[in-house]
Amino acid sequence: MELYYSLSVLIVIASFFAYFNVRFLKLPSTIGVMVIAMAVSILLVIFGSAFPSALNQVSSLVKGFDFTELLMGAMLNFLLFAGAVHINLKDLREQRTPIVVFSTVSVIISTFVVGSLLYYLLPLLGLYLPYIYCLLFGALISPTDPVAVLSILKSAKVKKSLETKIAGESLFNDGVAVVVFAVILQLAQGSAVDVTIGHIAWLLIKEAGGGFILGVVLGVGASKAMKKIDDYKVSVLITLSVVMGGYLIASQLHISGPLTMVFAGLIIGNFKKNWAMSPVTKDYLDKFWELNDEILNAILFLFIGFNLLLVKDINNYWLPGLSCVVLVLFSRFISIWLPTKFIRFREKFSKGTIKMLVWGGLRGGVSIALALSINDGPYRDIIIAITYFVVVFSIVVQGLTISRLAARVLPKAEKKQLQKAA
Numbered sequence: 051m052e053l054y055y056s057l058s059v060l061i062v063i064a065s066f067f068a069y070f071n072v073r074f075l076k077l078p079s080t081i082g083v084m085v086i087a088m089a090v091s092i093l094l095v096i097f098g099s100a101f102p103s104a105l106n107q108v109s110s111l112v113k114g115f116d117f118t119e120l121l122m123g124a125m126l127n128f129l130l131f132a133g134a135v136h137i138n139l140k141d142l143r144e145q146r147t148p149i150v151v152f153s154t155v156s157v158i159i160s161t162f163v164v165g166s167l168l169y170y171l172l173p174l175l176g177l178y179l180p181y182i183y184c185l186l187f188g189a190l191i192s193p194t195d196p197v198a199v200l201s202i203l204k205s206a207k208v209k210k211s212l213e214t215k216i217a218g219e220s221l222f223n224d225g226v227a228v229v230v231f232a233v234i235l236q237l238a239q240g241s242a243v244d245v246t247i248g249h250i251a252w253l254l255i256k257e258a259g260g261g262f263i264l265g266v267v268l269g270v271g272a273s274k275a276m277k278k279i280d281d282y283k284v285s286v287l288i289t290l291s292v293v294m295g296g297y298l299i300a301s302q303l304h305i306s307g308p309l310t311m312v313f314a315g316l317i318i319g320n321f322k323k324n325w326a327m328s329p330v331t332k333d334y335l336d337k338f339w340e341l342n343d344e345i346l347n348a349i350l351f352l353f354i355g356f357n358l359l360l361v362k363d364i365n366n367y368w369l370p371g372l373s374c375v376v377l378v379l380f381s382r383f384i385s386i387w388l389p390t391k392f393i394r395f396r397e398k399f400s401k402g403t404i405k406m407l408v409w410g411g412l413r414g415g416v417s418i419a420l421a422l423s424i425n426d427g428p429y430r431d432i433i434i435a436i437t438y439f440v441v442v443f444s445i446v447v448q449g450l451t452i453s454r455l456a457a458r459v460l461p462k463a464e465k466k467q468l469q470k471a472a
Contacts (some may be wrong), residue, residue: 056114063087064348079344080201080351081449087355088442094359105359112356118423120353121415125346126197127297127311131289132343133200134221134315135322135335141214142316147396148215151389152407153223154254157192160385161230164188167377175370182238183429189234190421190433191378191440192385193227195414196220196308201347202412202449208456212403216410224416225257225306231420239425261300261309268296268310269317273325276318280327282334289318289335350415354441357418361435370432371439378440383408402459409455413444 064083071082091108098105142149165185172179179187199220203213233250236243272292276285292314300307322332358364386407390399399407421437424430 052114056111059111060349060352064345064352067352068348078202078449080198080347081446083348084351084355084442084445087352088358091356091358108356109359112353112359115353117353117357117415118419121350121419123297123301123307125350126308126416127293128342129197129200129346129350130221130308130311131293131315132339132346133196133217134312135319135339137214137217137221137316137319139316139320141210142218145211145214145218147393149218149222151393151395152215152219152386153221154226155389155393156219156385157223157226158230159388160192160381161185161188163381163384164191164378167381168374171373171377172370175373177370177432179429179432180238182234183433186231186234186238186424187421187433187436188381189227189231190417191374191413191437192381193223193413193416194220194411195416196224197347197350197416198412198414198445198449199410201343202445202452203410208406208410208452211397212406212410216407219411221312222258222309225261225309226254227416228306228308228420229253229257235424256304257306258309260303260305261307262313264296264300264303264305265310265313265315266317268292269314269321272314273318273321276327276331277321277325280331282328282331285331285335286338289339292318351445354415354418354445357438360422361438362431364435364438367432367435367439371436372443374436375440375443378413379408382411386411405459406452406456409448410452412448413441415441417441 067083067086068079070086071077071079075082075085077085094101094105094108162185165181165188168179168187169181169184172184194216196217200217203217208216229250233243233245233253237245269292272288275288279285293311296310296314297307300310321327322335361367383404386404390404417437418434418441421434424433
């Protein structure tokens with residue numbers, strides 16, 4: 051009953067914030083809900099002494115949820131499946147090389163660049179963080195967030211191939227990032243862990259390969275079942291069972307649940323487009339998962355906004371937080387630029403494309419969830435605080451300006467192509 055009460059309150063708040071955004075702010079829905087939640091959080095902190103009951107109730111509501119478990123164990127599976135269902139497998143195949151490189155090599159490069167620069171930056175700001183914890187921050191902030199990226203790209207007018215690169219990278223880099231984060235976290239907490247290249251490579255293969263195999267099996271099985279019946283009600287139930295049951299299977303097998311959902315969504319989504327399925331069934335499936343995507347995004351970004359209340363003494367972290375924004379963007383540039391110089395891709399990356407890949411690499415709830423999963427200790431608060439600054443800047447500033455940047459930096463030929471497509 052307590053869980054039902056908490057979820058009911060969240061849905062009511064999210065609906066009010068979404069209405070206020072559409073009615074007055076007119077921002078993209080996810081950003082608008084998060085901005086309002088942040089504004090409310092700041093007002094509660096400022097006027098907390100005058101309205102202590104309101105501050106305590108909202109704080110207890112947010113603390114009552116295990117955000118890491120809620121996002122990584124539940125919401126992310128639905129959101130990734132909903133996003134993957136609408137991605138064209140042919141487009142993804144055409145961009146497979148940059149997607150694979152950016153979701154693996156770039157994540158590792160970014161982890162070490164962020165960690166090393168942060169280790170030398172913080173003492174200049176009067177703070178200290180051991181190098182292993184700097185690397186831990188690098189691991190959790192390096193992956194681009196699929197939820198944030200996919201929701202923002204819907205309204206951003208960018209070239210299709212570029213959109214596929216950004217979206218594809220965000221869908222696949224979580225598996226690598228979670229493995230790297232888990233290994234570094236165990237080292238930071240003093241646990242005995244095998245850090246040989248062979249062991250870490252096996253973990254990555256197990257996570258990614260297992261997620262791929264399970265996702266394909268679930269996707270093909272569900273697609274064949276839907277083809278035989280072509281009933282929209284049962285088809286919706288089948289896709290729900292793929293997401294919920296697939297995550298349980300992935301958890302038991304200790305493989306990547308997010309990657310399982312991505313591959314299952316890609317298979318089912320492209321089956322829906324290319325094989326026999328009535329227009330009614332297609333329409334219901336599309337609308338069902340679009341609606342799920344919008345509702346869960348509203349709740350997720352509401353959580354991100356209210357998570358400001360969990361950051362202790364945030365006034366002490368303004369300068370380190372803003373400095374880390376610059377640091378993370380620079381590291382993102384290095385992690386994209388280096389592979390384009392040393393790996394032969396089918397298409398040449400222009401300066402405009404690199405800028406778009408850097409600015410479009412949004413951070414979101416996944417980074418916050420990983421930061422909150424760190425055990426209590428002397429360094430947990432600073433990591434959570436600087437993570438929050440980077441995520442908020444990424445979603446609000448980068449998310450709201452990516453369309454304008456595209457209009458400025460893309461070559462004239464690409465602009466003309468966009469105008470024709472519009």
